[in-house]
Amino acid sequence: MKALRHVTRLLVFASVGLIATVVAAATQATPQKTSAVRAVTRTPASATAATNQAPAPKPAPRARLTTPPLPNVGFPPVRPMDIVRATYDFAAQYPEILSYVPCYCGCGSQGHKANDACFIARRDQKGNVLEWDTHGFGCTICIDVAREAMQMYQSGADVRSIRAAIERKWTPGYGSGKTPTPLPPPAKKTSH
Secondary structure: OHHHHHHHHHHHHHHHHHHHHHHHHHHHHHHHHHHHHHHHHHHHHHHHHHHOOOOOOOOOOOOOOOOOOOOOOOOOOOOOHHHHHHHHHHHHHOHHHHOOOOOOOOHHHHOOOOHHHHOEEEEOOOOOEEEEOHHHHHOHHHHHHHHHHHHHHHOOOOHHHHHHHHHHHHHHHHHHHOOOOOOOOOOOOOOO
């Protein structure tokens, strides 16, 4: 009977310890995600304020380009998978944005010309993705630059404003790793 009581106590202590560990882990994970969301949501507002312009209207929906499934890279990505997935999807769907946004991780030495190359290896003539570049899975700079560009675009910023905001933020600390990215085409003038 004493042995049964001893085992029961051990199970109770083990259960309490497990619950405490789970609660502690959940508590630590929540602030990081919240601060990451806060940081991302501040970027578009600061980009708009920096240009002293009213935000442009949200982009109109358009037909989606096709993409292959994301590859299994054999290591955990540097950001949560939902962020990685959304970033790769943005790179696939909006080449007219990320092909004019520099990357700052030094990937120019791998032949990358802009941030889109960190995610897209090949496209067909219609722009559909044929092959992913897995570099973005393992690089926080690539993901963060693309994610900031995505947030600004979704808030209505145009490619020139996005590039200017990215360059203002990233060039001071990471300029030596900047890709040789072409400038976006001039904005189309509207006649009144």
